[in-house]
Amino acid sequence: MLVPIMVLAVPILDTLVVMLKRIIRGKPIMEADREHLHHKLTDIVGMNKREAVFVIYIMTLILGSVAILSVGLSTKMSVAVFGGAFALFAFIALAAITRHQARKNNGSNVEETSKKR
Numbered sequence: 001m002l003v004p005i006m007v008l009a010v011p012i013l014d015t016l017v018v019m020l021k022r023i024i025r026g027k028p029i030m031e032a033d034r035e036h037l038h039h040k041l042t043d044i045v046g047m048n049k050r051e052a053v054f055v056i057y058i059m060t061l062i063l064g065s066v067a068i069l070s071v072g073l074s075t076k077m078s079v080a081v082f083g084g085a086f087a088l089f090a091f092i093a094l095a096a097i098t099r100h101q102a103r104k105n106n107g108s109n110v111e112e113t114s115k116k117r
Contacts, residue, residue, distance in 0.1 A: 003064065003067040003068055003071065005067075006063045006064055006066065006067030007060060007063065007064040007067065009060075009063050010037070010056055010059050010060050010063065014036055014037045017035075018033075018035045018036055021035055022035075037052075037056060038052045038053065038056060041055060041056075045097055045100065045101075046100060046101070046104055047100055051100065055093070055096060058092065059089060062085055062088065062089050062092075063085070065085075066081055066082055066085040069081060070082065
């Protein structure tokens with residue numbers, strides 16, 4: 001029962017969080033905005049659409065894999081596995097964001113250097 005929920009956790013949580021934000025702001029829950037995870041990755045982090053989708057796929061892969069691996073484990077062990085997976089995901093996410101920002105900054109430095117010449 002846990003595996004399908006964990007595989008779908010990213011889109012389900014994304015949808016629930018966006019709907020909750022709209023309710024809090026008094027907006028219709030079906031109104032379009034740029035609050036979804038893929039918009040945040042493109043707008044705030046600066047990823048392109050392909051990179052944002054890749055990050056979401058990786059998140060889903062990690063959660064699904066952990067759910068499959070934790071089948072048959074005790075509750076304490078499952079919590080430890082999920083905690084480890086969360087730490088791994090956080091590390092990968094920070095590394096991806098840092099790498100993307102570095103590439104973005106290097107690209108702008110190259111453009112600025114070429115403009116000075």
